[in-house]
Amino acid sequence: MHNRDNNFHGFLGRLWSSSNNEPVVCFITWHFYEMHPDFCKFRIVCRAFQGIGGSGLYSISSVMLYELVPPVKYPLYTASAIALAALGNTMGPIFGGLITEKSTWRWVFLLKNISCCDPTVTINSVPLGVISGALLLFSVPGDFPNQGKIARRERPRLQNIDFVGTFLMLSAVALIVSGFDQAASRLSWTTAEALGPLCASAVACIAFFLSQYWHAKRHQSPIESVFPWRFCQSRVIMGIIISSFMFGAISITFIFELPIRYQNVQGLNSLQAGLRLLPFSLSGPIGSILSAGIGFGFCLGGATLLIPFIFEKEDLAVGTAATVQFRFLGGALVVSLVTAVGNSWVRNELSGSLSPEQIFSIFRSTDVIDTLPVSLQAMVRHEFAESFSLQMRIVIGFAATGILTTLLMWQKSQIHVQ
Numbered sequence: 001m002h003n004r005d006n007n008f009h010g011f012l013g014r015l016w017s018s019s020n021n022e023p024v025v026c027f028i029t030w031h032f033y034e035m036h037p038d039f040c041k042f043r044i045v046c047r048a049f050q051g052i053g054g055s056g057l058y059s060i061s062s063v064m065l066y067e068l069v070p071p072v073k074y075p076l077y078t079a080s081a082i083a084l085a086a087l088g089n090t091m092g093p094i095f096g097g098l099i100t101e102k103s104t105w106r107w108v109f110l111l112k113n114i115s116c117c118d119p120t121v122t123i124n125s126v127p128l129g130v131i132s133g134a135l136l137l138f139s140v141p142g143d144f145p146n147q148g149k150i151a152r153r154e155r156p157r158l159q160n161i162d163f164v165g166t167f168l169m170l171s172a173v174a175l176i177v178s179g180f181d182q183a184a185s186r187l188s189w190t191t192a193e194a195l196g197p198l199c200a201s202a203v204a205c206i207a208f209f210l211s212q213y214w215h216a217k218r219h220q221s222p223i224e225s226v227f228p229w230r231f232c233q234s235r236v237i238m239g240i241i242i243s244s245f246m247f248g249a250i251s252i253t254f255i256f257e258l259p260i261r262y263q264n265v266q267g268l269n270s271l272q273a274g275l276r277l278l279p280f281s282l283s284g285p286i287g288s289i290l291s292a293g294i295g296f297g298f299c300l301g302g303a304t305l306l307i308p309f310i311f312e313k314e315d316l317a318v319g320t321a322a323t324v325q326f327r328f329l330g331g332a333l334v335v336s337l338v339t340a341v342g343n344s345w346v347r348n349e350l351s352g353s354l355s356p357e358q359i360f361s362i363f364r365s366t367d368v369i370d371t372l373p374v375s376l377q378a379m380v381r382h383e384f385a386e387s388f389s390l391q392m393r394i395v396i397g398f399a400a401t402g403i404l405t406t407l408l409m410w411q412k413s414q415i416h417v418q
């Protein structure tokens with residue numbers, strides 16, 4: 001689910017110059033059709049197209065932030081935008097738990113929060129998304145950010161679009177996440193359904209970087225790379241991109257796994273689990289506003305604030321989109337990875353006490369745990385707790401690596417933000 005919104009950040013960042021309200025329209029339209037109650041396959045297709053709009057909303061809002069205000073105001077507006085994003089992360093699990101306990105799935109599409117093209121605005125899906133889209137239509141000039149200027153931004157042509165690089169990037173991301181998902185759902189790493197996508201993803205990833213290198217060597221090529229090779233040649237740029245990947249791996253994994261831990265180990269319902277995520281999520285905006293270092297908020301705020309000072313102006317759009325994409329890519333990969341590892345570990349530990357049918361039923365719905373004998377309930381919840389500890393050790397490994405990757409951004413001439 002998370003992967004569909006992650007794939008198009010880089011591609012839509014490159015197309016930012018031709019985008020006004022198109023991502024808003026795309027997101028709202030397909031979100032509306034996704035509510036259709038009768039056709040499951042139709043809803044799946046709508047979710048894919050909705051992901052295109054959702055990616056555009058997030059990446060373009062980040063780019064607009066740097067073109068909306070002068071550099072002296074970057075810290076204030078960056079902190080405000082991050083605070084709103086953290087608020088959305090906080091309310092998502094709470095609304096999800098409330099809907100699960102008290103209502104029907106349709107409210108997911110009526111209330112799901114997502115960042116809008118204006119980084120200071122958070123839209124809700126149909127029908128409030130229509131209102132936010134209308135506000136943007138009347139408040140943001142059509143030729144933003146060049147309104148009132150003679151020089152206009154050149155609209156990209158088809159021959160400038162890196163279709164090959166985009167296809168290879170999407171393939172690499174989709175295949176590796178699918179492989180981890182198959183390992184998690186089938187409780188095994190040795191199946192063809194898990195190993196096949198992982199091997200194919202490695203091939204697609206190598207081909208992607210080779211294609212970007214080839215474009216860089218063709219000086220007369222009209223194609224604008226979706227991930228310019230000069231990024232790979234800059235230690236500082238790769239530092240911020242890899243650090244963003246590590247941050248996404250940590251923060252998004254916590255947001256996914258903590259509520260699951262409360263449900264599986266402590267037997268709480270989904271609403272109670274969502275409420276217990278509040279202390280973690282609320283530390284984000286506090287850390288971002290203070291800019292003094294509460295881990296979660298400082299990492300997000302610092303990385304976002306550094307982008308306009310590290311990337312050249314002509315690379316700001318694609319650089320911002322790449323940073324955002326790698327943040328969500330880190331989350332998608334590590335969530336899938338720790339889920340696969342945790343599920344496989346629990347299956348192996350429970351195989352001596354429960355039948356394969358019982359284990360499969362538990363992974364389909366943890367409510368089955370309450371139907372087991374009391375002694376088995378305690379044992380199953382203990383194994384889930386041990387599995388969660390194993391998952392967090394993996395996340396700690398990514399956090400430690402993230403500390404090292406931040407050193408890549410070290411410069412003798414430090415960046416000063418007023």
